Amino acid sequence: MTPPGAPPLLFDRRAVRAHRTRAASRCARVAPILEEAAAWLLDRLDDTTRRFTAALDLGGRGIVAPLLRARGIATVACDLSPRMAALSGGPAVAADEEWLPFAPASFDLVVASLSLHWVNDLPGTLIQLRRALRPDGLLLASLPAAGTLASLRAALAEAEVALCGGLAPRVAPFPDLRDCAGLLQRAGFALPVADLEEIALDYAAPMALLADLRAAGESNALAERSRRVPPRGVFARALARLAGADGRLKVVLPMAMLTGWAPAPGQPQPARRGSGQVSLADVLRSPPEPGEGDGASDGT
């Protein structure tokens, strides 16, 4: 579906879909991690007095939709893979996050827990989600942030260069926290906020990290990935290097937590430019001592 002349696509969406379909039968293995990630996100619902009635769970891997329904919110689950979508029970749809099939103002809440990082056109997806929201509807999304798997990426690069004399991309790039808030703003969300939460993982056997990634549907789907089977030693060497002296592997999953609201008239708005009645310079200037002039000398 790429028009000619378009920039090359970062992710192979067919591979993303295949990985999610394969993961549908395995992701119970990583349910505790997915549940922790979802809890971080859904906790934010308690920070608002708003009541939500119609939610979209995007890529919740059978974990998020039941949690939303337990809160009494009617929820539609959506996934690129029909088998993954089916895990959520209840109303479910298979759809491409880049081509969402929802009418405007269908939901008052969209939750995307660690599911938007394989999307090629993230700004486009965010715009589509904003349109699918009713005015004053809330988007809650988490993405692996820059730094995720950074040590794995470095260790794999080192091992692959040492063993193969060459290098193929094996870990996807992740967005910087600052970029996330900007993305929300560009997509037209009001009151955009991006902050960071972390999940700490501790593996007794380093190779279990790879098994978990596969079980979560997080296998490499970079368009430029190597199609060749890597020499067996590459992953073993990289993971051995990552493990601590005790043989355990500790990794931190930094998550960019994104919240943004679909614009509505009643929301707090920034004041119109030039509408201020007080000079900011006057406010910032230290209050003048009695008898002193206009505080031209602000002796510190």
Next chain:
Amino acid sequence: MTTPEPVAVDPRLLEILVCPLTRTTLRYDRARNELISAAAGLAFPIRDGIPIMLAEEARPLED
């Protein structure tokens, strides 16, 4: 008795789904268990009650 009915699609979905390519409304073909986008010329299948709104899975409509 009769052969089991295919899992019915949730009526709430029919209210909110539009064609992902053209963003136009869809027609539900109960007999074929498909969602028809006349604008895109595609019929999206419904499997086990799950609408498959993927262009590569849709059936081109013969005109």
